[in-house]
Amino acid sequence: MKLAIFYDHVLEASEQRGLSVREVLKRAKSFGYDALECSMESLSANPELTREMFDSVGMSVAGVYKYFNLGNDPLDDGPAGLINTAVYYRADSILVNPGFVSREVDERAMTRRVGSSQMRNMAYAMKNIVQYAAKWGIEVTMEDLDDAAAPYASDVQLEWFLQNVPGLKICFDTGNFMYADVDEREAFIRLRNNICHLHLKDRALHGAPGEEPKVSVTGVNMFSAPVGSGILHIREILEELKAMGYDGTLGVEHFGAPDMLGYMEKSAQYVRRIWNS
Numbered sequence: 001m002k003l004a005i006f007y008d009h010v011l012e013a014s015e016q017r018g019l020s021v022r023e024v025l026k027r028a029k030s031f032g033y034d035a036l037e038c039s040m041e042s043l044s045a046n047p048e049l050t051r052e053m054f055d056s057v058g059m060s061v062a063g064v065y066k067y068f069n070l071g072n073d074p075l076d077d078g079p080a081g082l083i084n085t086a087v088y089y090r091a092d093s094i095l096v097n098p099g100f101v102s103r104e105v106d107e108r109a110m111t112r113r114v115g116s117s118q119m120r121n122m123a124y125a126m127k128n129i130v131q132y133a134a135k136w137g138i139e140v141t142m143e144d145l146d147d148a149a150a151p152y153a154s155d156v157q158l159e160w161f162l163q164n165v166p167g168l169k170i171c172f173d174t175g176n177f178m179y180a181d182v183d184e185r186e187a188f189i190r191l192r193n194n195i196c197h198l199h200l201k202d203r204a205l206h207g208a209p210g211e212e213p214k215v216s217v218t219g220v221n222m223f224s225a226p227v228g229s230g231i232l233h234i235r236e237i238l239e240e241l242k243a244m245g246y247d248g249t250l251g252v253e254h255f256g257a258p259d260m261l262g263y264m265e266k267s268a269q270y271v272r273r274i275w276n277s
Contacts, residue, residue, distance in 0.1 A: 001275060004035040004062040004251040005264055007042050013260040024261065025057045031268040035062035037199070037251040040085050051089060061086075062249040063141075063171070063197055065095035070125040071118030071151075072099065079129045086138050092249065093139035093197050095171050096129060098122040100149035119151050123164040130167040139196050141171035144187070146179035148217055154180045155187040162194055170194045174232055175201025175253070179216045185233050188240065198241070200271065201253045202230030208258040224254040226263045228270030238274045250275075 005028050013024045036059055043050055043064065054061065064086045068078055079096060086094045101118045130140045142152050142161055152158050155177065162168055172195045177184040188195075207213060207223030214222045228234055238250075250271060257263040 001247055002034045002060075002062055002249045003032055003268060003271060004037050004249050005033045005268075006251065006253055006255075007036045007038040009252075009254070009257070009260050009264060010036070011042070012257075013264065016259065017261055019261075022053055022057065025053070025059055027261065028264060028268075029057050029059060031265045032272050033059070033252075033264075033268055035060045035249065037063050037065070037249075037253070038089070038091075040064055040066040040082050043085055043089060047085075047088060054089075061089040061091040062251060063093045063095055064089065064091050065097065067097045068099055068125075070096075070098040070122045071101060072121070074121040074125040076125070079125070080132060083129070083133050083136060083138055086133075087136050091138070093141055093169070093171070094133065095141050095143055095197070096126065097145055097150070098126060098142070098152070100147065101151050102149065116151065119157075119160070120164075122151070123161060126161065126165040126168060130165060134167065139169050140167070141169045141197050143171040143173045143199065144176040144180065144182075146173075146176040146214060154182050155190045158191060162191075168194075169196040171197040171199060173199040173201055173253070174234060174237060175199070175203050175222075178203055178220070178222060178232065179214065181216060181218050185236060188237055192240070192244070195246075195248075197249050197251070199251045199253045200227045200234065200267070202227045202232050202234055204230045211256060211258055214256075224256045224258075224263070226254065226257075226266035226270065227252055228274070229266065234270075235274055238271065242275060 202225040204223040204225035
C-alpha cells in the first residue's frame with residue numbers, strides 16, 4: 001500500500017505555518033506519507049525543479065488529476081497533456097473529471113440521471129483517453145465527485161461509465177458519496193472490483209469557527225476532518241481493502257482543513273495504525 005497526501009495540502013500547510021514547501025514535504029514524509037496526489041496545474045510551472053524537489057525528499061507522484069469539459073468538447077486534446085504529465089512524473093494513474101451538466105431541480109435525481117447526450121460524449125472521450133494511456137502503462141480513473149452537476153457523483157452513475165468505457169477504473173472517494181446521499185459502504189461493495197485508487201476523506205457534522213461547509217443534496221452540512229475522526233465508515237473500508245489484498249494508493253484528503261499540517265499527521269497515524277493492525 002502507498003500512502004499519499006494531496007500536494008495542494010502541502011502548499012496550504014506551507015502557507016498556514018510559514019514553512020517552506022520542502023520542509024512540509026519532509027514532515028509529510030516523516031508522518032509516513034510515500035507519495036503525492038497532484039493537480040496537473042500544480043506540476044506544470046517548473047517541472048524539472050518540482051520533480052527534483054519531490055525526489056530529494058523521497059516522495060513520488062501517485063496520481064495526477066484535472067477537470068475537463070468533455071461533455072461539450074469530446075475531441076479536446078487536453079487529456080493527452082495530462083497523460084504526458086503523469087508519464088514525466090512517473091505516476092501510476094490519472095484522475096479525469098470529464099465535466100459538468102446542468103443541475104436538475106431535484107438534485108437527488110442525480111442517482112438516476114444516466115445516459116444523457118453529454119454523458120455519451122464523455123464516455124466517447126474517456127474511451128480514447130483509456131486507450132492512449134494504456135500505451136504508457138497509466139491507469140485512467142474517475143471518482144465520485146461531490147457536485148450535483150457532475151454526472152458521476154453516485155455509484156449508479158459511475159457504474160454506467162464502467163459499462164460504457166472498457167478499461168476504466170475507479171478512484172473511490174470515501175467522503176463524496178455522502179454528498180449524493182449514498183452510503184459509502186454500499187457504494188464500495190458495488191464498485192470494489194474496479195477500484196485501483198482511493199481518496200480517503202472523512203466528514204464531520206461540525207466545523208472549526210469560520211469553516212465553510214460543503215452542503216449535501218439533502219441539506220447536510222459537511223466539514224473536513226482528519227481521517228478516522230469523522231462520521232464515515234473509514235475503518236471498515238480499510239479493513240475490507242486489506243482483506244482483498246489491495247496494494248494501490250490511499251490518498252488522504254481534507255480540503256478546507258483549518259490546521260492542514262496537524263490534520264495530515266493525525267490522518268497518517270490513523271491509516272497506518274489500522275492498516276498495520
